[in-house]
Amino acid sequence: MSSLIINHNTQALNTHRRLVDVDKRMKTSLEHLSSGEKIVRAADGPAALMISEQMRAQIGSVTQAIGNVETAVSVVQTTESALNEVNNLLVSVRALAIHAANEGANDENMLAADQLEIDNALQSLLRISQHAQFGTQKILDGSRGVNGIAAGKGLTFLSATTKTQGSPDTGFEVRILQAPTKSSILGGQLPADPQGRFVEGVELTVQEGGKVARYTTKAGDDLNVVINSLQNAIDNSGLALDVTPDRVLVGPGGVEKAETWKITHRDFGSESKFTVVSSVPGVLSKVEGIPEAVNNGQDVQGTINNQLATGRGTVLTAASGTSADGLAIAYSGNVPVDPSIPVGRVTVNQNSLVFQIGPNAGQKAKVALNNVSPDSLAKNVVNTSGFRSLSDINVKVRGGADSTMKVVDQAIDEVNIVRANLGAIQKNALESQLRSLAVAREELTASESVIRDADMAAELSEFTRNQVISQAAMAMLSQAHQAPKNVLGLLRNA
Numbered sequence: 068m069s070s071l072i073i074n075h076n077t078q079a080l081n082t083h084r085r086l087v088d089v090d091k092r093m094k095t096s097l098e099h100l101s102s103g104e105k106i107v108r109a110a111d112g113p114a115a116l117m118i119s120e121q122m123r124a125q126i127g128s129v130t131q132a133i134g135n136v137e138t139a140v141s142v143v144q145t146t147e148s149a150l151n152e153v154n155n156l157l158v159s160v161r162a163l164a165i166h167a168a169n170e171g172a173n174d175e176n177m178l179a180a181d182q183l184e185i186d187n188a189l190q191s192l193l194r195i196s197q198h199a200q201f202g203t204q205k206i207l208d209g210s211r212g213v214n215g216i217a218a219g220k221g222l223t224f225l226s227a228t229t230k231t232q233g234s235p236d237t238g239f240e241v242r243i244l245q246a247p248t249k250s251s252i253l254g255g256q257l258p259a260d261p262q263g264r265f266v267e268g269v270e271l272t273v274q275e276g277g278k279v280a281r282y283t284t285k286a287g288d289d290l291n292v293v294i295n296s297l298q299n300a301i302d303n304s305g306l307a308l309d310v311t312p313d314r315v316l317v318g319p320g321g322v323e324k325a326e327t328w329k330i331t332h333r334d335f336g337s338e339s340k341f342t343v344v345s346s347v348p349g350v351l352s353k354v355e356g357i358p359e360a361v362n363n364g365q366d367v368q369g370t371i372n373n374q375l376a377t378g379r380g381t382v383l384t385a386a387s388g389t390s391a392d393g394l395a396i397a398y399s400g401n402v403p404v405d406p407s408i409p410v411g412r413v414t415v416n417q418n419s420l421v422f423q424i425g426p427n428a429g430q431k432a433k434v435a436l437n438n439v440s441p442d443s444l445a446k447n448v449v450n451t452s453g454f455r456s457l458s459d460i461n462v463k464v465r466g467g468a469d470s471t472m473k474v475v476d477q478a479i480d481e482v483n484i485v486r487a488n489l490g491a492i493q494k495n496a497l498e499s500q501l502r503s504l505a506v507a508r509e510e511l512t513a514s515e516s517v518i519r520d521a522d523m524a525a526e527l528s529e530f531t532r533n534q535v536i537s538q539a540a541m542a543m544l545s546q547a548h549q550a551p552k553n554v555l556g557l558l559r560n561a
Contacts, residue, residue: 079547086540089533096530105521115518122515128426129508136501139422139432142201143493146436149199149207150486153439156188156195157479160460163188164471167462178463185471189441189458196440209438211420217241219411221399223447225382228393229419229433238412239372239391243404247335247381250364253313254328255349257284257293265289271297271351273308273330274358275341280304294328307333308341332364333449336380339364367398371413381447391415397447424500426507432496437485445477 098107106112106119167173167181199207213227215234222241258266267286271293272279280300284293290312298310313327330351332339340362345351352359366378374389381398385391396413404410419435437443441458452470454460457478460471 076547076551078550079544082540082544082547086537086544089536089540093530093533093537096526096533099521099526100523100530103521103523104519105526106519119515119519122511122518125426126508126511126515129504129511132424132426132430133501133504133508135422136424136497136504139424140493140497140501142206142420142422143434143489143497145201146199146206147486147489147493149195150439150482150489153192153195153207154479154482154486156192157475157482160185160188161472161475161479164460164462164468164475168468168472170468175463182461182463185460185462189460192439192441192444192457196438196443206436207439209436209440209443211418212435212437213415213417213419214438215394215413215415217396217411217413219409222411222413223397223399224413225395225397225447226393226437227391227395227415227417227435229435230387230392231385231394231415231417232390232392233417234372234391234413234415236414238414239385239394240409241369241371241383241396241411241413242373242406242408243367243369243383243398243410244406245365245368245378246404247367247378247398248363248365249332249335250339250341250361251329251331252343252351252359252361254330254351257290257350258347265293268346269350270346272344273297273301273306273341273351274343275306275308275332278304278306280306280308290326290328306341307339309333330361332361334364334380336364336366336378337362338380369398369410371396422497424497426504432492432500434489434492437481439482444481445474448474448477450474 095107095111099105106116109116163181163185167178173181196207196209197205199205204211213229213231215224215227217224218238219241257269265284265288267284267288269284270281271283272281274280280297280303282293282297282300288296294310294312301308301310309331311329311331313329330341330343332341340360342358342360343351344356344358346355348355367381367383368376368378369383370376371383371385371391371394372389374391375386376383376391377386378384383396383398385394387393391413394413394415398410419433422432422434424430424432442456444457445454446456448454450470450473451466452461452464454470454474457474460467460474462468462471
């Protein structure tokens, strides 16, 4: 019956609707085939689109983080190269100090020549500290490290770490609860004859740092001779001890005579230990021939910013987890302390290099680059010449060569600590992170591909199927349009 209706061709409408549907599917297949993606718009898969876009953002961040890490490695390598030259200069300065210490063959002109070379090397160090840079950024002048200033009698700023926070404008308050002391022992009376002359054959032995020094009294010795002779033996053996009068009497003509004596370690703190023994009880050891340990030195104790700090010798270091974490200051130990009154304050500026080495917030690495200028290296090194830093070294003064070696050794250690830290950061933080990021980018890309990329074979098969259906639908639409024409045959025969 419906084939004889001429006002409404439902067969054509049905065929047209199906033709429009297959045309839409063909259009979608063409978009997927031309773009290579199965999600071209949000309607193709809202949830999958959200996940894939998040992955794309992460992949872009990981890619940029890889570039950041590669740049950071370049900065570290540039800095390490400059520090290597600094180390070479320090090694050459030490060799010059060794030459200057050869007093038996040197004259004043030779010492002056050694000092001239040392001064030139120090000038080169200064130039490196001022001119070494990455791009326009200076890297060894201290501007990219943690700097500090100590204000207070007996206080000296030593160092800080990347964990040390910048101090407020007023600085970190420092209180000393216990001043550092040196291990020492008072020497007892040596046996003497009725005329007050010491009996010969009393053996005095001291041991420190694995080294031993001995002196055996001789007939006619007095206390001054014993003190000087034992000190010479200590110096020749390389012990860090001083033998001095504890009380001096001034005799006729102003002649000073030691009445009592003591042995003192040159370093402060609980680690300044030594051992004494004497062949006569009470002179050094309480028991004849039995070694007696001397370890009564005390470490400095105090607080930084009213928080826990650890003392070692004269050095006070802020504890881990505190606002001043890693801050190290030195207290001379020669200033009387009152725990209720701050001895001073330390101002800290945190200017470490900060590298964003991860794709997310907070994934950073810090590198503190110290100042390698001569007046910033080897500060607070105990030496007989009174050199306060590397810039003060002078082999022309008495004992200057030995003191120079000690100061230069400290400077070399400080530079090598920075180089070792840079090497550790490059190997364990940057290069390891670089490998990790490369793997992460690969895995994220693979995951995003599974969600987003089209299966070209499947899409092509779907497109071919829709194309055939479209052609069939077009043919059937043509047939549906022929049905109303059949009514004309009836009208002609009427």
